[in-house]
Amino acid sequence: MTSKNRAGSWVFGAAVAVAVASAGYLGLMQRWDGMLRFAAVTVVLLLTRRAKVPTGFVAAFAVLVLLAMWGSAQHWYAEIPHFDTVVHVLTPGSLAAVSYFLLVDAGLLPDAREPGRQVRGWAPALWVGLVGTTAAVLWEYYEWVVEQISPQGMLVGYTDTVVDLFAGMCGSLVAGMLVLRWARRRAEHSATPR
Structure with missing residues (x-):
């Protein structure tokens, strides 16, 4: 190790x-x-x-999910400027990256790490970016439902929603690039004779 x-x-x-x-x-x-x-x-x-x-x-995902949960429990989203945006940049992307590897492990997606495996160029990066963006959209649906049920519980508006979606999309695309870079380096390392 x-x-x-x-x-x-x-x-x-x-x-x-x-x-x-x-x-x-x-x-x-x-x-x-x-x-x-x-x-x-x-x-x-x-x-x-x-x-x-x-x-x-998985370590980055664990830390970011804890940060998001404690932010909710301690009301940091309302109290710390830009905390919400930072969480929306980092969390959907880390979730999507972990999801990619979980689906590879389940045999539902090709593994970009395998030497000799032909994965179409940017497919892992695109997949992670799309899943992270979808996660950001689903979260915004959740916020809307909570706002409808308990208006005092979550005060969000149009601008907050658009910024959160954009942040989630950008963070997810970056996470996708990190997965792709990691997988390519791993494949190159595996292919190198020792």
Whole structure:
């Protein structure tokens, strides 16, 4: 195991521990919605680690999901300027990158990492970009539903929605490029005689 993989594994393990501790803490504070969110995050993180998602991608996803969840629990979206935009740039892309590797692991997408596997040029980057953008759109639907049910619970408007969608799309396209770059470097490394 390389030092990068060890560091990624350590970060991922710490993120899972923080998710479990967060669920416990919020449960003790009787903040049941937050407790359930962190419990769900813990399950999702453990499922992503069971698959063959590269350590760096799963570690980044774990940290970003925790940041997004704590932002919601502590109202950082309203209190910290541009926090919402930063989360919308980073989270959909990390989710889409992890989803790509999960679908490869399930045999539903071709693996760009395999030496000799002909994956059409930009297909992984495009796929990650599209999935991340879709995730951003679905999140905006969720915000709209919450705003309709509980108007005081989430105050968003047209500009916020458009900025969030654009941020999610840009972050997802960057994540797609990172997946493509990682896969190509991995394939080149595997093809190099030792």
